[in-house]
Amino acid sequence: MSEKTTCIKIENLVKTYGRGRTRALDGISLEIGNGEVFGLIGPNGAGKTTLMGCLLSLLRPTSGDIHIFGYTPDNLRVKELSAFLPERPNFDAWMTARQFMSYHHMLAKLPHKTSKQDVEEALRQVELDPSAWDRRIKKFSRGMLQRLGLAQMLLGDPKLCFLDEPGSGMDPIGANLLRKLLLNWKKKNVTVVLNSHHLDEVERVCDRVAFIKGGRIHQIEELSNISKEEITIIVKCSPELEMPDDVLCSDIAATLEGHYFGITEHCLRFRLKHEKDKASLVKALVEKQVAVEEVFQERRGLEDLFIALHNEDLRR
């Protein structure tokens, strides 16, 4: 974490279910700075949603501590300063969008006299068609529900936002809008915790990401580091000749302190720490009789990191 003051501090957080049989969170420690956009990534069942639940005080940790703005997560001051978008927008279907927003405006303890103005401003910001404002929520599409969910987050100018899979069900325009809102929050120094499977979305907006698996943080990466140094090399092999086996490729990658991700459609995928290792990789492959046809270089992305960490874990 940078020099920013701490917004969220998690210490050795454990959450178990079934009298300790399942450890959903297994000793998570983490600090998130004020104004930081922090991503949680990991496979299904990794514990991301459980972590989010603990941060929102919807789940009680078995042990460990969480402090948000210096308070415990169930403190009303924390809730006044934060906003949340759940994974599945299960709202009061009988209400109209405007009524739903007014209800949340009231729940957020915002001044009644600004209610109409605040509600309309938030609905405008998420670009929900005004003709839908007085329509019952049950007639909304998934994308519209997501927009409404985002709109209720905007009420009261939160200082901390929790978003759980905000991009699911959104069309490209909606996804673009979400990105705009996230970047706007970033500009306003709002702290954001983003749980998403859309790695490209995470990559575009997050400052740091934590890779969570099996209830543990396996790695925390600064996104700026990911894109600058490491590179991904794709080696296309001749389809007529026999493909090299995974062990050979993994060994070659290991000698260069890199990673081998596997083969797809006659293409071998490697990650290297330094660009200068690219020639050595190709040379080693040719020496081992691999029928190299073409070599491409890709910027190392979050997806590669995700796959690499996941594969590393599988190998263990």
Added chain:
Amino acid sequence: MSPAVYLFTLWVKFSSMSSVLGLLFLAIGVPIILSSVAVDGKTADLLVNLVNGPTLAMAISYTFMQDNIANTRQMNDGEYLSLLFARPLTRSQYIVSKWLAGSTGVFIIMMLNILTFNTAQTLQGRNTVVDLNFWSMSDLILNALSYSALMVVIRSFPMRLGIAVFIILVYASLIGPALSFSMSSYEGAIPAVYMIFQALVFISNFLHHFVFPGIDLFEVLNTTRFSVLPLVTYVSNILMYLLLGTVLLSRREFSYGEE
């Protein structure tokens, strides 16, 4: 108390036609039906006891808390309440708001109920049985508060347990007094049947005294020897129900995702 939750709870009942029709049936339909079958003073008394008693009030209060304290599966309550409790709202505020909203609903419907019953009786040339004065209104409010407190607890139970308890309480409040009323007709019946009836009445009375914290304000304030005990019993019962409701809700965890 949260004004948002209070208003929402009342509002949700008037959001659909079926819900409004159900409430109108309880407020107007039931007393009209009862009035038409109250052919003599004794039956009218029984029916008035029924109307004034806990059964109807519990049913009304139960429906007012239907969409919340959340043991309904169809609402995916974990997901629904997770958004609610991410707002600056404590579980005790939620419980108290639900309780007050339920009490308000019960008071309004019960008042309409009595007015309709009295009107129907007058139209049929019979005496009105309950006068709407300060004391009867106070009793209505106090009963509404106590029955709603009880319903808050029942609604905080897991769904099946809540329904089972509700049915037992309905039995205690409705079937028991009705059986007790008609016991004299069964005195000549087979002893075993009579014993079963007696046992049922006993259970009903026991439940009635144990769970329904009623109070007669007129009697408490106008008696020559003022006793604080009924007031203490009444208040402590309500507090216990609200506390229990808060504890049950606070123990719940809201898991909203796939995990």
